[in-house]
Amino acid sequence: MLELKNVTFEVPDADSDGENPHRKTIVNDVSFTFETGGFYAITGPNGSGKTSLAKLIMGINPLTSGKIVLDGKDISDLPIHERSNSGIVYGFQHPARFKGTTFRDLLSIAAGTDDEDRLVRLIARVGVCSLDFLDKPVDSKLSGGEIKKIELATVIARNPKVAIYDEPDTGIDLWTIGPMVDLLKREQKENNTTTIVVSHNRAFLEAADTLLLIRKGRIAYDGGLEGAMPMLEDLSVCTFSDKCEGENDVRCYR
Ligand SMILES: Nc1ncnc2c1ncn2[C@@H]1O[C@H](COP(=O)(O)OP(=O)(O)O)[C@@H](O)[C@H]1O
Ligand SMILES: [Mg+2]
Numbered sequence: 001m002l003e004l005k006n007v008t009f010e011v012p013d014a015d016s017d018g019e020n021p022h023r024k025t026i027v028n029d030v031s032f033t034f035e036t037g038g039f040y041a042i043t044g045p046n047g048s049g050k051t052s053l054a055k056l057i058m059g060i061n062p063l064t065s066g067k068i069v070l071d072g073k074d075i076s077d078l079p080i081h082e083r084s085n086s087g088i089v090y091g092f093q094h095p096a097r098f099k100g101t102t103f104r105d106l107l108s109i110a111a112g113t114d115d116e117d118r119l120v121r122l123i124a125r126v127g128v129c130s131l132d133f134l135d136k137p138v139d140s141k142l143s144g145g146e147i148k149k150i151e152l153a154t155v156i157a158r159n160p161k162v163a164i165y166d167e168p169d170t171g172i173d174l175w176t177i178g179p180m181v182d183l184l185k186r187e188q189k190e191n192n193t194t195t196i197v198v199s200h201n202r203a204f205l206e207a208a209d210t211l212l213l214i215r216k217g218r219i220a221y222d223g224g225l226e227g228a229m230p231m232l233e234d235l236s237v238c239t240f241s242d243k244c245e246g247e248n249d250v251r252c253y254r
Pocket of ligand 1: 011026044045046047048049050051052053
């Protein structure tokens with residue numbers, strides 16, 4: 001069980017000058033319990049704080065206040081590598097590319113083995129051909145979709161207790177999304193992995209047991225997809241801006 005207790009993340013406001021710059025609240029007093037083995041989708045408008053929240057859980061963003069507790073242990077002050085050792089693994093929205101590094105290197109590090117069979121099986125699980133990919137360099141020549149699939153494989157390779165995927169479908173071809181959802185569901189079921197997927201994709205929203213809708217750094221809704229629909233439709237109007245004066249306001253109506 002992963003508990004967020006009044007989790008808040010603030011940054012200095014770049015628009016304010018002076019010696020005591022104002023603070024901007026990116027994640028605002030979020031409390032939520034992710035049950036062990038549950039499948040959660042986090043959605044919400046761009047800039048609402050989804051990635052920031054995911055990075056707080058992983059320890060990439062420092063907590064301004066609040067607590068994060070994993071299976072009864074307070075991990076709020078643990079650095080990234082110790083959270084990772086506790087079983088939390090994060091798949092980046094924009095994975096890094098490393099000149100001179102191959103998929104084999106990345107996967108071997110993640111899986112803790114260079115056993116050919118294991119690596120081939122891992123890479124096959126994310127739907128890419130190991131013959132073509134294993135010794136391919138992870139550099140700028142890769143497509144966005146290719147690098148996301150490898151990112152996925154490195155998360156799975158670690159047998160995570162809690163897997164956080166930030167927009168795993170970005171850059172992925174449409175026909176791969178279904179198998180990707182199936183793959184994450186299988187990992188969740190077989191390994192009882194608490195799975196948290198940040199996504200706008202309906203396939204992930206439908207696959208989730210619980211949907212969290214983030215708006216302005218807060219959880220605006222949690223529950224089933226049905227119940228979220230009116231709010232999701234409402235997002236097509238950017239009423240999340242304080243300045244929006246409603247449907248007839250051309251500045252914000254989309
Ligand atoms: N370290 C940071 N410093 C300043 N602003 C940040 C920082 N991290 C995120 N933000 C801002 O917080 C808002 C939410 O960002 P993010 O969590 O990436 O949104 P989402 O993933 O929901 O699209 C954005 O306006 C972003 O620019
Ligand atoms: Mg994001």
